[in-house]
Amino acid sequence: MGAEIYSVGTELLLGQIIDTNAAFLAQRLSQIGIDCFHKTTVGDNPRRLAEALRISLSRAGLIISTGGLGPTEDDITAAGVAEALGTDLVLDEPSAEAIVRTVLQRGFPLLPSHRKQAFIPRGSRALPNSVGTAPGFLIEKDNRAIIALPGPPAEMQPMFEESVVPYLRALPWRAGIIKSRVLRFMGIGESMLEEKLKDLITAQTNPTIAPLASHGEVKIRVTARAADEAQAVSLIAPVEAEIRKRAGGFLVGVDEEEIQATVGRLLRDRGLKLALAESCTGGLITHRLTNIPGASDYLLAGLVCYDNSVKVALLGVKQETLDAQGAVSREVALEMAAGVRKITGAAIGISTTGIAGPGGGTAAKPVGLVYVAVSGAQQEVCEEYRFRGDRELIKLQAANAALNLLRRMLEGQIK
Amino acid sequence: MGAEIYSVGTELLLGQIIDTNAAFLAQRLSQIGIDCFHKTTVGDNPRRLAEALRISLSRAGLIISTGGLGPTEDDITAAGVAEALGTDLVLDEPSAEAIVRTVLQRGFPLLPSHRKQAFIPRGSRALPNSVGTAPGFLIEKDNRAIIALPGPPAEMQPMFEESVVPYLRALPWRAGIIKSRVLRFMGIGESMLEEKLKDLITAQTNPTIAPLASHGEVKIRVTARAADEAQAVSLIAPVEAEIRKRAGGFLVGVDEEEIQATVGRLLRDRGLKLALAESCTGGLITHRLTNIPGASDYLLAGLVCYDNSVKVALLGVKQETLDAQGAVSREVALEMAAGVRKITGAAIGISTTGIAGPGGGTAAKPVGLVYVAVSGAQQEVCEEYRFRGDRELIKLQAANAALNLLRRMLEGQIK
Numbered sequence: 001m002g003a004e005i006y007s008v009g010t011e012l013l014l015g016q017i018i019d020t021n022a023a024f025l026a027q028r029l030s031q032i033g034i035d036c037f038h039k040t041t042v043g044d045n046p047r048r049l050a051e052a053l054r055i056s057l058s059r060a061g062l063i064i065s066t067g068g069l070g071p072t073e074d075d076i077t078a079a080g081v082a083e084a085l086g087t088d089l090v091l092d093e094p095s096a097e098a099i100v101r102t103v104l105q106r107g108f109p110l111l112p113s114h115r116k117q118a119f120i121p122r123g124s125r126a127l128p129n130s131v132g133t134a135p136g137f138l139i140e141k142d143n144r145a146i147i148a149l150p151g152p153p154a155e156m157q158p159m160f161e162e163s164v165v166p167y168l169r170a171l172p173w174r175a176g177i178i179k180s181r182v183l184r185f186m187g188i189g190e191s192m193l194e195e196k197l198k199d200l201i202t203a204q205t206n207p208t209i210a211p212l213a214s215h216g217e218v219k220i221r222v223t224a225r226a227a228d229e230a231q232a233v234s235l236i237a238p239v240e241a242e243i244r245k246r247a248g249g250f251l252v253g254v255d256e257e258e259i260q261a262t263v264g265r266l267l268r269d270r271g272l273k274l275a276l277a278e279s280c281t282g283g284l285i286t287h288r289l290t291n292i293p294g295a296s297d298y299l300l301a302g303l304v305c306y307d308n309s310v311k312v313a314l315l316g317v318k319q320e321t322l323d324a325q326g327a328v329s330r331e332v333a334l335e336m337a338a339g340v341r342k343i344t345g346a347a348i349g350i351s352t353t354g355i356a357g358p359g360g361g362t363a364a365k366p367v368g369l370v371y372v373a374v375s376g377a378q379q380e381v382c383e384e385y386r387f388r389g390d391r392e393l394i395k396l397q398a399a400n401a402a403l404n405l406l407r408r409m410l411e412g413q414i415k
Numbered sequence: 416m417g418a419e420i421y422s423v424g425t426e427l428l429l430g431q432i433i434d435t436n437a438a439f440l441a442q443r444l445s446q447i448g449i450d451c452f453h454k455t456t457v458g459d460n461p462r463r464l465a466e467a468l469r470i471s472l473s474r475a476g477l478i479i480s481t482g483g484l485g486p487t488e489d490d491i492t493a494a495g496v497a498e499a500l501g502t503d504l505v506l507d508e509p510s511a512e513a514i515v516r517t518v519l520q521r522g523f524p525l526l527p528s529h530r531k532q533a534f535i536p537r538g539s540r541a542l543p544n545s546v547g548t549a550p551g552f553l554i555e556k557d558n559r560a561i562i563a564l565p566g567p568p569a570e571m572q573p574m575f576e577e578s579v580v581p582y583l584r585a586l587p588w589r590a591g592i593i594k595s596r597v598l599r600f601m602g603i604g605e606s607m608l609e610e611k612l613k614d615l616i617t618a619q620t621n622p623t624i625a626p627l628a629s630h631g632e633v634k635i636r637v638t639a640r641a642a643d644e645a646q647a648v649s650l651i652a653p654v655e656a657e658i659r660k661r662a663g664g665f666l667v668g669v670d671e672e673e674i675q676a677t678v679g680r681l682l683r684d685r686g687l688k689l690a691l692a693e694s695c696t697g698g699l700i701t702h703r704l705t706n707i708p709g710a711s712d713y714l715l716a717g718l719v720c721y722d723n724s725v726k727v728a729l730l731g732v733k734q735e736t737l738d739a740q741g742a743v744s745r746e747v748a749l750e751m752a753a754g755v756r757k758i759t760g761a762a763i764g765i766s767t768t769g770i771a772g773p774g775g776g777t778a779a780k781p782v783g784l785v786y787v788a789v790s791g792a793q794q795e796v797c798e799e800y801r802f803r804g805d806r807e808l809i810k811l812q813a814a815n816a817a818l819n820l821l822r823r824m825l826e827g828q829i830k
Contacts, residue, residue, distance in 0.1 A: 005456075013441055013445075013452065014445045015438040015439065015441030015443070015444075017438070018433060019437070022434070023427075023433045024430065026427065026429055027431070030430060037428065038457055040453065040456075041454035042452070043452060052453065178429065180431065191523065191528050191529055194487060195528075215567075282710070283698035283719065286697060286701075286702075290699075290771075291697070291807055299722075300721060300722045301721055301722060302697075303716065303719070304701045304705070305716050306710070306711050306715060307716060309760075314729070344722075345724075356705075357708070389546050389569055391708055393546075395705070
């Protein structure tokens, strides 16, 4: 047995809105311990909904839909469910009365279409809507259940929590809870990280270990099934410890903690002030650092020196270096980092210079070539990277690389 | 005949990520004139994928999937498609070579798992990946087609545009098209803009007119159904002209053109160089401007002067002004804008100073108070705003307000 999530609405099939309801339901179901094996989206067509539901009823024990419960002709979920189950729609009197009350209370004129929302499949139980007018409904047949919820998240989510969660918790085939912990890594590719963890990934069934890569960051998601939260935590802890033992040097954050938060924490802990001289990243690193509350504790300034004249005038980069090496070079990156440290009085200066494209590349210095330098009181380091992708992606990867270089320096990984 | 969109990934069934790929594909299919009747999501389970595909092949002419093409054991799309079609996987030599090239170019060690990505269903054609390593594939059978694309949007979208769109345009069962044009407005609320366009919105059926508001920007989407592109354009044009007549002064961009692109275009057209002194926006404005290719034509520098000492030392803000008025004040905003203009030699300087929160607010200067100043050769202007929301939202709204103030100045709207 398992659940299947339905989203009903032609606007979803046209891509006019992104389906956040399905993600919400999926997450809540996994937290409650209900396995979900399929998600299905259909348009405002009762026959097609009924056909899809008949297929789903043959493979799922529970179907939860959102959308299509409103007052308009396009709202066809109740009709589709009734057709799939071979029944018809009947007026639910308490829902009809609640709708009249709500509409009049808001000072809207009462229209025939309002009443339409109170028609639900025969044999179903109405689920009250504490926010809007359309009730949801729940119907059981042949050891299966279909639950229909309204589309607006502000109505759907309270109805789910109030009326559906208690029902789900009582389902006999509930599997216990699912809890995830996400470990974030940088400076290591997905394949290489997986290689380091291969035996763990292969051997582990609970918790499972799954990698997910995006633009310079690889996330390892450790997911435990357990009877309760405490058991899940104790299942995850030793696996996390082992992963940290093998790849801890690449770890940049946990769960929602992005690398800029980690770097901010390290700077604060060490009482160090930072200044940035960004060229190709164009302010992105400073923007990300300043997204963290309290960034003013350790961030003095970020200078985006886009034009070479500004690199000379403000940062003190030597014109000879620019002429001899070009702006995109190891030497200029180092002078920028040292320069911004000097003019701001920061303990650490960090710089980026590169070619974000799409123009400006040459055979010797192609689009994606980026130098990142960090300058501290004791240490000075510069790394060269070659990134791929469009302009925004190159900026993103360069920013990640710069933050990761800074993290490694702060953690004493650079000798 | 119609299309069906597949999303493959257990992380989607667990609600760990929101499925933006399905919305992207749905939108592009409707623009191209391919009807889509179902979306399906399955997890990393080849048998379940194959079972779902068999059902879909009985009702759809085209199936487009995203996800599950990577190097790991969990990437099962090719295996599932092969099983559904009763075939096996074969190594695509050109893809294998491309993967080796890409991996080595990036300086990663070559692993067996990299090669796994080059195995595609027998009889399929590989679709090259211009960004990452995993190729997509396209396979036709019994008048049906299955197209598999990688999951990362940055890889999927270029592959779709380069390899899939030409194939779709040649499909004989393409229907009429749906075309949207989005007009973007700032400096006017959703209700006020809707009031100006009320009679148009009510009267129009083709094209339809729909407003959508988010964080200081209101988008008006004009959507036409038509036999072809030219007819859609001629349906939209008079409606757009009327909307521009009524609210053109607030228009900041069209379709994907965000305000930073519009501002960049205005600066280039007028031959003006810009410099920024950001405080509360923390580099976000400079980041957004440098996302636009060719920004170096008009952007000299952006200084994020987070610490007051840096405002004095680098921008020449007077210590007396800081002491008397505080950093978040009209006077400091004006000195920052004038200062950055002076030290960089730019034609226009723009500044932001404010309280992004969550800390740092007082009764007199609450979180959300922001000053934006623009300084030019002839004009100097400062505006005060009071925004609501969390830290990132206040930064976003302040950046939008600053860019819109600059746009209005460049368009001669400020007298």
